[in-house]
Amino acid sequence: MLKDAMTGFELYRPTDLDTAIDILTRHRGNAWVLAGGYDSLDWFKERVRTPGVVVDLEGIEELRGIREIDGGGLEIGATTTLTDLERHPQVRGRFGLLADAARRVASPQIRNAGTLGGNVCQDTRCWYYRYGVSCYRAGGNTCYAAAPEAMNREHAIYGASRCVAVSPSDTAPALVALDAEMVVRSARGERVIEAGDFFMEPSVDIRRMTVLEPGDVLVSIRLPGRWAGADFRFEKVADRATWDFALVSVASAFRMDGATIADARIVCGAVQCVPRRLRSVERRVAGQTRTEEVALAAGALAVADAEPLAFNGYKVPLVQNLVKRAVLGA
Amino acid sequence: MNPPHSPPTTVLLPETRANWSRRDFIKGVIASGATVSGLSYFGAGCAQSLPAQAGGVERLLSLTVNGQTRRVDVLPNETLATTLRYKLGLTGTKLGCDRAECGACTVLIDDVTHYACSTLTHRVRDREITTVEGVAAADGTLHPVQQAFIDELAPQCGFCTPGQVMSAVALLRANPSPTREEARQALAGNLCRCGAYDHYLNGVMRAARGA
Ligand SMILES: Cc1cc2nc3c(=O)[nH]c(=O)nc-3n(C[C@H](O)[C@H](O)[C@H](O)COP(=O)(O)OP(=O)(O)OC[C@H]3O[C@@H](n4cnc5c(N)ncnc54)[C@H](O)[C@@H]3O)c2cc1C
Ligand code: FES
Ligand code: FES
Numbered sequence: 296m297l298k299d300a301m302t303g304f305e306l307y308r309p310t311d312l313d314t315a316i317d318i319l320t321r322h323r324g325n326a327w328v329l330a331g332g333y334d335s336l337d338w339f340k341e342r343v344r345t346p347g348v349v350v351d352l353e354g355i356e357e358l359r360g361i362r363e364i365d366g367g368g369l370e371i372g373a374t375t376t377l378t379d380l381e382r383h384p385q386v387r388g389r390f391g392l393l394a395d396a397a398r399r400v401a402s403p404q405i406r407n408a409g410t411l412g413g414n415v416c417q418d419t420r421c422w423y424y425r426y427g428v429s430c431y432r433a434g435g436n437t438c439y440a441a442a443p444e445a446m447n448r449e450h451a452i453y454g455a456s457r458c459v460a461v462s463p464s465d466t467a468p469a470l471v472a473l474d475a476e477m478v479v480r481s482a483r484g485e486r487v488i489e490a491g492d493f494f495m496e497p498s499v500d501i502r503r504m505t506v507l508e509p510g511d512v513l514v515s516i517r518l519p520g521r522w523a524g525a526d527f528r529f530e531k532v533a534d535r536a537t538w539d540f541a542l543v544s545v546a547s548a549f550r551m552d553g554a555t556i557a558d559a560r561i562v563c564g565a566v567q568c569v570p571r572r573l574r575s576v577e578r579r580v581a582g583q584t585r586t587e588e589v590a591l592a593a594g595a596l597a598v599a600d601a602e603p604l605a606f607n608g609y610k611v612p613l614v615q616n617l618v619k620r621a622v623l624g625a
Numbered sequence: 626m627n628p629p630h631s632p633p634t635t636v637l638l639p640e641t642r643a644n645w646s647r648r649d650f651i652k653g654v655i656a657s658g659a660t661v662s663g664l665s666y667f668g669a670g671c672a673q674s675l676p677a678q679a680g681g682v683e684r685l686l687s688l689t690v691n692g693q694t695r696r697v698d699v700l701p702n703e704t705l706a707t708t709l710r711y712k713l714g715l716t717g718t719k720l721g722c723d724r725a726e727c728g729a730c731t732v733l734i735d736d737v738t739h740y741a742c743s744t745l746t747h748r749v750r751d752r753e754i755t756t757v758e759g760v761a762a763a764d765g766t767l768h769p770v771q772q773a774f775i776d777e778l779a780p781q782c783g784f785c786t787p788g789q790v791m792s793a794v795a796l797l798r799a800n801p802s803p804t805r806e807e808a809r810q811a812l813a814g815n816l817c818r819c820g821a822y823d824h825y826l827n828g829v830m831r832a833a834r835g836a
Pocket of ligand 1: 327328329330331332333334335336337352373374377399400401402405408409410411412413414415416417418463464465466507511512513514538539540541724725726
């Protein structure tokens with residue numbers, strides 16, 4: 296009863312980043328980056344992904360850990376586990392939004408190995424796609440989840456472009472709300488990408504969830520000091536408190552000037568293929584107080600352009616109410 | 626519940642033992658069965674997965690399991706659950722879903738809970754692995770968690786029990802007097818199809834009081 300018979304691969308466990316990038320570059324197109332493995336092994340076991348070379352980042356010391364950076368921010372190594380993240384005193388103290396989001400991922404055992412880098416780079420969980428069918432995202436020419444009879448309770452209510460899959464990550468909306476920066480390295484050098492530009496719209500490239508290309512390694516994630524200690528709220532609605540992916544999540548950050556909202560970030564997960572930043576709502580509440588009336592208007596505005604599918608209409612009032620609660624702060 | 630003594634360190638094949646207990650026999654069948662079916666399953670994988678150049682992992686490795694060092698030949702794409710159950714005969718670690726969705730395969734790696742079904746064995750070559758076979762005392766006295774689970778009638782069918790034991794043991798090592806809510810969080814990654822959750826929590830709280 297060997298159910299986990301993944302097809303064979305060469306496994307590399309380099310101890311420095313340059314070697315990892317070198318192997319990935321040499322085997323470009325046939326190589327897979329492995330961090331905690333909690334997205335990867337599912338793909339391998341289903342034999343939907345069968346890379347010939349797997350590069351395990353776990354042994355690379357420079358990719359792990361959390362350190363202070365100038366301006367009161369933090370830099371988080373990509374292979375820092377979600378457990379280390381949620382327990383870190385500075386993350387909890389100054390960027391509680393990210394700690395709260397990390398704590399809501401999957402289960403304790405998965406957080407003990409699953410990494411922040413893997414969490415933001417993970418592929419979508421659309422079950423048609425995961426099953427290995429030839430949909431748009433897999434290079435085919437149809438979307439099974441948007442077909443008239445399709446089961447699409449988990450799918451997108453915004454911004455679908457052929458593909459209606461959603462961004463599954465709990466930490467991604469928190470990182471977008473915190474104006475995080477993603478540090479990426481490849482054989483060509485290092486580049487820094489804003490979290491808001493890191494996730495890939497299907498209208499741009501339907502085959503990828505992030506801007507990362509083969510040979511790229513996400514090295515770290517920087518949280519600028521700008522949002523440290525703001526008024527945060529992370530809410531995730533899922534069928535069960537453990538294991539299940541978000542049906543809707545809302546990450547919000549408010550900077551107050553007395554009773555007035557000086558600046559706000561409100562970002563939804565699991566409603567679109569990328570974390571959905573509600574810019575119009577942010578603008579609407581800036582300069583206002585956190586009253587019932589403002590919150591109601593914010594909730595209505597949040598869903599003004601929602602386009603639910605046959606079975607996910609329930610997500611519309613969910614988003615509306617979660618945004619309202621975020622603005623009210625209660 | 627498994628007998629508290631450590632199982633043999635080598636895979637049992639018929640010619641290595643003259644006197645067979647029923648349990649040894651079952652383990653022998655499991656081990657040799659895995660060798661055969663493993664080969665047919667991994668056929669292409671075996672040949673392909675030998676490291677072609679420096680940097681790839683060596684297949685022969687030493688694992689420290691329940692305080693014993695054991696040499697074992699491990700494929701690059703092999704999970705810890707497979708190695709433990711089918712190569713080391715440690716069948717106390719259960720495989721339920723094989724997809725990180727149930728917790729039956731929970732083991733400790735350096736005192737932290739992990740799903741063995743979703744951990745590549747090559748990742749744990751320098752770590753201390755503890756399975757449910759390794760939590761009782763050397764003289765056979767059950768771990769307080771095991772005893773408390775019996776006293777509270779926690780297991781029903783028992784399939785999830787080894788995993789529940791491991792999560793509870795890890796919790797009490799890190800936090801000897803947890804609140805019930807902390808215990809609930811610590812055991813949240815262990816599904817129980819019999820729904821005996823409250824009984825397991827009663828057991829954890831009883832073990833914590835006794836410790
Ligand atoms: C049962 C189950 C429940 C889950 N529930 C949730 C949930 O509720 N919320 C949630 O957000 N997620 C959930 N997940 C998804 C996911 O497995 C975890 O979130 C985990 O954080 C992924 O991280 P990892 O390090 O294990 O990923 P890996 O599988 O190692 O990597 C994931 C992907 O990212 C790539 N990658 C990883 N690190 C890097 C890097 N540094 N540079 C470049 N590419 C990289 C890998 O190549 C791979 O494609 C769940 C998974 C399972 C199996
Ligand atoms: S068998 Fe590993 S979690 Fe179910
Ligand atoms: S006791 Fe039967 S699954 Fe938990």
